Amino acid sequence: MPDTDTDILTDAELRQRFDLPWEVVLWNDPVSLISLVVRVLQKLFGYDLPTAERLTMAVHHEGKAVVWTGEKDKAAAFCVALHGYALAATIQPGQ
Amino acid sequence: MSEPFHRTSRGIAVDLPGPLRSWLAMMATEAGSDALVDGPVHRRLLGPINPTDDHDDPVSELQRQFSVEGSLGALVESAHHELLTEEQAEEWIRALQLILVATAARYEVASDDDVAQLGEEEANTLTTLQAFISLLIEGLDG
Numbered sequence: 001m002p003d004t005d006t007d008i009l010t011d012a013e014l015r016q017r018f019d020l021p022w023e024v025v026l027w028n029d030p031v032s033l034i035s036l037v038v039r040v041l042q043k044l045f046g047y048d049l050p051t052a053e054r055l056t057m058a059v060h061h062e063g064k065a066v067v068w069t070g071e072k073d074k075a076a077a078f079c080v081a082l083h084g085y086a087l088a089a090t091i092q093p094g095q
Numbered sequence: 096m097s098e099p100f101h102r103t104s105r106g107i108a109v110d111l112p113g114p115l116r117s118w119l120a121m122m123a124t125e126a127g128s129d130a131l132v133d134g135p136v137h138r139r140l141l142g143p144i145n146p147t148d149d150h151d152d153p154v155s156e157l158q159r160q161f162s163v164e165g166s167l168g169a170l171v172e173s174a175h176h177e178l179l180t181e182e183q184a185e186e187w188i189r190a191l192q193l194i195l196v197a198t199a200a201r202y203e204v205a206s207d208d209d210v211a212q213l214g215e216e217e218a219n220t221l222t223t224l225q226a227f228i229s230l231l232i233e234g235l236d237g
Contacts, residue, residue, distance in 0.1 A: 030207045031199040033225055035232055036192060079144040080155065084162050085189055086196035088139075090146050 021094035022075040024068040028059050029088050040085045041067060044078060069094055099227075100234030106178040107234060113175070119227070120174035123190055126197035127167040130160070139200040140193065166190045188231055195224040 026037075034056055041052040045068055058065035067089075068078050075091045082089035099110045109116075129136035141159055143151050150156060170190035173183050202217050204210055210221070 029196065029199075030204055030210050031195055031221055031225070032192065033228055036188070036228055039232055039236065076144060076155070080159055080162070083140070083144070083159055084166065086140060086193045089144070091144055092146075 021069045022072040022091050023066045023094050024075050024078050024082070025064050025090050025092055026055070026059050026067045026082065027064045027088040027090070028062075032087060034060060036085070037087065040082065040087060044081050098230075098234065100184075100231045102234065103178070106180055107184040108178055109176060116174045119191075119194075120171045122194045122198070122224075123167040123170045123174075126194045127164055129197055129201065130163050130167075130193075135200040135203065136197045139196060163193060166193055184231065184235055188228065188235075191224060191228045191231065195221065195228065198224065 026041075037056045037059065038049070038052045041047050041055055042049065045052075047055070055065050055067050059067075068075065072091070079089045079091050101108050101110075126136065130140050131137065140163055141156065144155075145151075151159070166186050166189040169183060169186035173179060173187070176183070179187065198220060199210075202209075202213060202221075204213065204221075210218070213221070
């Protein structure tokens, strides 16, 4: 059993243990339509149209954007849901 | 082609010629097959959600595989239906998007430059799939 006083936690373990936020990152791809991305962001995250459009344009112009921040399990579930629409998404520890 | 997808009191009406429906079903079957074997389509559709990992955990990976197969299978099954339920229409959007991205991965398209360098037939295929997605979204939400 590890000595918990001296055990060194990875960043991921630390975040999980203390419930620190994770981010869902949506990546630009050259074939997905802007209208599709806007619709999916509204449908999955419940964003209003201006928010969904702002995030979509950030993805389009900057190559990626953080579209959601929160608990790791929820972030993973959202990421999987985005993959259900073949959108390129990943999760990462919050910055 | 005028309003191939539109709402009616009985569901979402699909007004497409038979050969186009068969082509979509064939594309869905092909994308499903490619997603199962290691290659660009599999990596694009089923790559790990956490890029620091080589793979998702096996349960999550299996769930995602079922999700892809489910959406593509739903399109194949309902490809020749005249009417779709709301749920089926949403599966069509997911499936068409999966086909589009799988096809782009097969063409090794990763950037706007890659799209610009595609041959006419490949470019037409992607444009046709994008048009279907756009028309279906309009039909559902417009």
